[in-house]
Amino acid sequence: xxxxxxxxxxxxxxxxxxxxxxxxxxxxxxxxxxxxxxxxxxxxxxxxxxxxxxxxxxxxxxxxxxxxxxxxxxxxxxxxxxxxxxxxxxxxxxxxxxxxxxxxxxxxxxxxxxxxxxxxxxxxxxxxxxxxxxxxxxxxxxxxxxxxxxxxxxxxxxxxxxxxxxxxxxxxxxxxxxxxxxxxxxxxxxxxxxxxxxxxxxxxxxxxxxxxxxxxxxxxxxxxxxxxxxxxxxxxxxxxxxxxxxxxxxxxxxxxxxxxxxxxxxxxxxxxxxxxxxxxxxxxxxxx
Numbered sequence: 001x002x003x004x005x006x007x008x009x010x011x012x013x014x015x016x017x018x019x020x021x022x023x024x025x026x027x028x029x030x031x032x033x034x035x036x037x038x039x040x041x042x043x044x045x046x047x048x049x050x051x052x053x054x055x056x057x058x059x060x061x062x063x064x065x066x067x068x069x070x071x072x073x074x075x076x077x078x079x080x081x082x083x084x085x086x087x088x089x090x091x092x093x094x095x096x097x098x099x100x101x102x103x104x105x106x107x108x109x110x111x112x113x114x115x116x117x118x119x120x121x122x123x124x125x126x127x128x129x130x131x132x133x134x135x136x137x138x139x140x141x142x143x144x145x146x147x148x149x150x151x152x153x154x155x156x157x158x159x160x161x162x163x164x165x166x167x168x169x170x171x172x173x174x175x176x177x178x179x180x181x182x183x184x185x186x187x188x189x190x191x192x193x194x195x196x197x198x199x200x201x202x203x204x205x206x207x208x209x210x211x212x213x214x215x216x217x218x219x220x221x222x223x224x225x226x227x228x229x230x231x232x233x234x235x236x237x238x239x240x241x242x243x244x245x246x247x248x249x250x251x252x253x254x255x256x257x258x259x260x261x262x263x264x265x266x267x268x269x270x271x272x273x274x275x276x277x278x279x280x281x282x283x284x285x286x287x288x
Contacts, residue, residue, distance in 0.1 A: 228271075
């Protein structure tokens with residue numbers, strides 16, 4: 001038995017309804033942003049177009065929340081990012097009210113700064129200078145690469161097995177993750193969101209592919225690229241590290257050429273002539 005044919009008239013009518021629903025949702029979000037509508041009033045709204053609106057989209061339209069805080073609220077309340085307004089239960093609604101109360105008494109959300117650049121350019125050296133500055137919080141990445149001499153688990157990186165990393169990916173525990181030089185690196189989501197919510201300026205020191213992932217998902221982040229004074233100096237720094245095999249060093253040099261060509265994708269470029277000057281530039285960009 002063949003399915004019934006849908007007439008052109010029916011299609012046009014359905015198309016008009018879809019457009020009207022999108023317009024209605026856009027108007028509601030604008031009204032919430034401008035303070036003309038209260039967020040919690042929409043949970044008793046009987047319009048179908050509103051009940052089908054995603055909770056995360058509505059949260060992001062609330063003044064003072066935005067994408068980062070919206071994701072943190074969903075994480076804390078254990079509400080799925082795909083949940084729609086009409087599917088929010090009484091218990092979940094109560095948890096949302098508690099989050100709004102906490103938000104009223106919490107500091108202004110901090111800024112998310114993404115610092116990237118080729119290996120050996122001095123990213124870690126620059127960001128480590130800010131660990132003692134209480135205006136900043138430096139994210140500690142998770143990695144599958146072997147620990148190097150002098151590194152400490154939980155300070156330099158969180159060192160995990162490939163199996164554990166895969167489990168964290170499955171559980172959506174990363175803000176971003178990428179593979180680089182034969183190892184995987186990822187930024188844990190929850191601690192970064194909590195630091196932002198507490199008013200800290202969060203610094204993610206990550207590779208190019210990771211930065212591109214964050215760019216897609218965090219429109220308010222500030223992207224800073226660290227450049228070497230010249231190619232020869234970068235090459236000398238990588239070779240003189242002495243922490244990796246010749247093959248691994250060559251892989252990093254090959255990647256560095258590609259990464260340097262991506263500097264134009266970033267909001268700001270800092271040339272690392274001197275560490276102290278680069279740290280000062282980074283602080284200035286964060287606090288402007």
